[in-house]
Amino acid sequence: DTGVSQDPRHKITKRGQNVTFRCDPISEHNRLYWYRQTLGQGPEFLTYFQNEAQLEKSRLLSDRFSAERPKGSFSTLEIQRTEQGDSAMYLCASTRSSYNEQFFGPGTRLTVL
Amino acid sequence: AQSVTQLDSQVPVFEEAPVELRCNYSSSVSVYLFWYVQYPNQGLQLLLKYLSGSTLVKGINGFEAEFNKSQTSFHLRKPSVHISDTAEYFCAVILGRNRDDKIIFGKGTRLHILP
Numbered sequence: 001d002t003g004v005s006q007d008p009r010h011k012i013t014k015r016g017q018n019v020t021f022r023c024d025p026i027s028e029h030n031r032l033y034w035y036r037q038t039l040g041q042g043p044e045f046l047t048y049f050q051n052e053a054q055l056e057k058s059r060l061l062s063d064r065f066s067a068e069r070p071k072g073s074f075s076t077l078e079i080q081r082t083e084q085g086d087s088a089m090y091l092c093a094s095t096r097s098s099y100n101e102q103f104f105g106p107g108t109r110l111t112v113l
Numbered sequence: 114a115q116s117v118t119q120l121d122s123q124v125p126v127f128e129e130a131p132v133e134l135r136c137n138y139s140s141s142v143s144v145y146l147f148w149y150v151q152y153p154n155q156g157l158q159l160l161l162k163y164l165s166g167s168t169l170v171k172g173i174n175g176f177e178a179e180f181n182k183s184q185t186s187f188h189l190r191k192p193s194v195h196i197s198d199t200a201e202y203f204c205a206v207i208l209g210r211n212r213d214d215k216i217i218f219g220k221g222t223r224l225h226i227l228p
Binding site for chain 2: 040
């Protein structure tokens with residue numbers, strides 16, 4: 001399968017714990033995006049990378065959130081000291097520069113108890 | 114400010130009946146418009162997109178949409194729905210010149226197909 005993959009698919013954690021999600025984009029895609037989707041809402045942009053450079057961060061991305069793409073391939077999204085309000089589906093997407101379609105992964109569903 | 118408005122949160126429709134899912138956007142700059150579908154427990158899949166050219170865009174699974182600049186709308190239509198079309202549909206927009214910029218999504222419309 002050559003699509004975007006995300007791991008884990010589901011994560012249940014207790015409030016205050018740290019969690020890390022991984023996204024593997026389609027190979028040769030140099031742009032990678034993170035979105036968050038809460039119940040009854042559309043996905044909301046969090047941040048994106050061009051190769052290893054993080055080019056934009058949303059106001060939604062508080063200090064507890066950090067994303068990396070160290071070698072310009074896979075990316076990780078870490079949430080520190082999780083809160084119940086962090087419960088959501090975290091979606092990753094990738095594309096080539098100047099292309100016009102973002103390909104989405106299946107998402108990681110986070111539940112914070 | 115909301116850039117994409119999907120007026121209906123849920124739309125029930127009988128199988129084999131036509132359906133229209135409404136979407137309006139707010140922008141004074143160039144836009145690229147998209148419809149994505151999300152089946153239960155799956156990621157988003159692109160249905161169709163408008164970048165330029167013909168205002169009537171045909172997508173996968175028999176869906177089409179029409180870009181109407183004067184009404185700032187991009188409604189999605191299908192002449193005859195099937196039970197397998199049960200899903201959530203998201204209208205989305207990229208604002209500005211860059212086609213690979215972040216996507217702004219509407220809140221979604223859940224399509225219920227009634228037997």
